[in-house]
Amino acid sequence: MEVQKVGDISYKQFMDDFYTPGIPVVFKNASKVWKANGLFTPDWFRENFGSRSTEVKGNTYTMREILDMVENSSEGNPAPYPCIFNIPETLPELIPLIQPLNLNYARPNWMENKFFNRGYWGSATEVFIGGPGGKFPYLHLDYYHLNAWITQLYGEKRFTVFPRGQEDLLYPKPDDPWRSELNIFEPDYVRYPKFKDATPINFTVGPGETLFIPFGTWHTAYSLTPTISVAFDQLNSKNFKDFMKDVWVFKKREGTMKALAYYGYAWLAGTTCKIGDSLNGKH
Ligand SMILES: O=C(O)CCC(=O)C(=O)O
């Protein structure tokens, strides 16, 4: 199996061939609708936002420091990865450059609704910066069963995804079953023999390309060059049930009363969004 790369397919074709069956896909130029396309480069970020800062693995770095690190990164001595800037919080000037956020494909998206702007639901709109050799630290499922949309705006990143249904071969952690115990970059087949039967799909996502990762898809990433991408998450009636299960599990860690309150709020917010979709004719 491979991940297909598609050109200007219609919204309906995307829904029928990829969204509904939950198959990952790369759009070759969906990001052409974003002003960010072609504009985002390390130099542009250095010039405009050099002193903005973010925390990476417990240390605070400025944009300038991160860009210097990723430009000096190598496979043998990689810069920390991922370096993440939350767009609304630290780079709000980018918001107009990534409109429409949904790229005309990621809709409906209840995460864009004001009800889900309040509280933390595992969703964020973020810039990811990396350098050659930068590995996402673990193979994982995204928390809250959200769909992930990752648009590569500069450089090349290699992604690895697994077809759904291979959980048993991927050794989810007993205490955090959204993460795998495996280091898929250097697999230990003695400890994890079933991984031999898993069928990783590797592919490279290049400048301007957008990867859709449906909920429930195990994935990880590896930066091949200095890279800049924008990631956002999607929720709607398709993944709402699985989202609600995760709301319960995660909020339960903060106590049953809190979990009940969050669960009730999320259910009401989702139900309101669902009614909104049907009024808009989007089921
Ligand atoms: O490094 C990447 O682009 C993948 C990020 C990712 O999978 C995540 O943040 O959940």
Ligand SMILES: [Fe+2]
């Ligand atoms: Fe992820």
